[in-house]
């Protein structure tokens with residue numbers, strides 16, 4: 001059984017390098033106590049180097065990457081620069097980037113392809129904006145198909161799909177975590193879509209994780225009832241104590 005993976009998405013937090021390094025140190029301490037879980041921290045770009053210096057067992061992630069290696073792209077941070085920083089995992093297509101920063105399916109596809117081609121683990125976020133009833137809306141299937149268009153099958157071992165229903169993200173108004181039962185249905189649905197694209201072998205083996213208001217209290221049910229192979233954790237990754245508890249519970253599943 002592969003290890004469960006917990007990815008801390010710090011988003012645009014904290015405010016200073018000092019706080020970022022402090023949080024990284026505390027997280028690293030928790031990771032060293034709860035072995036058997038693969039842990040990634042994705043801090044804001046300016047803190048990558050400082051956070052990296054505090055990590056030993058914890059892997060370094062990024063929240064975004066540009067698909068070209070370098071050139072005239074003001075404000076972008078490229079996969080090549082991230083490689084130089086020893087970043088191993090990159091979050092792609094997060095709903096906050098899709099919704100607030102105009103990231104398109106085409107851009108996400110370019111990012112996924114560039115990252116996988118260059119040896120990163122791409123953490124592709126998909127998820128619907130709204131759900132009424134039990135049926136999974138088409139939206140996630142569409143996001144998967146467009147993001148994975150033209151990706152070579154042999155590279156998919158480095159893909160992680162994060163199912164993140166937008167309405168479940170803790171900072172969205174009126175948010176609530178998904179139920180483990182719905183997350184399980186989404187898990188099956190995602191695997192069906194991936195099977196349709198790349199065959200059953202990949203549909204079965206691709207890693208699927210859950211994100212959206214995950215915390216120490218609900219992580220176990222997503223991993224057991226939801227059959228998720230890990231989680232993408234936003235708000236709860238900013239509190240070192242709670243995050244340590246979350247890792248502890250993950251380590252015993």
Ligand code: PGA
Nearest residue numbers: 169170212213233234235
């Ligand atoms: P949340 O964020 O855990 O605060 O809901 C998850 C995410 O947006 O990646």
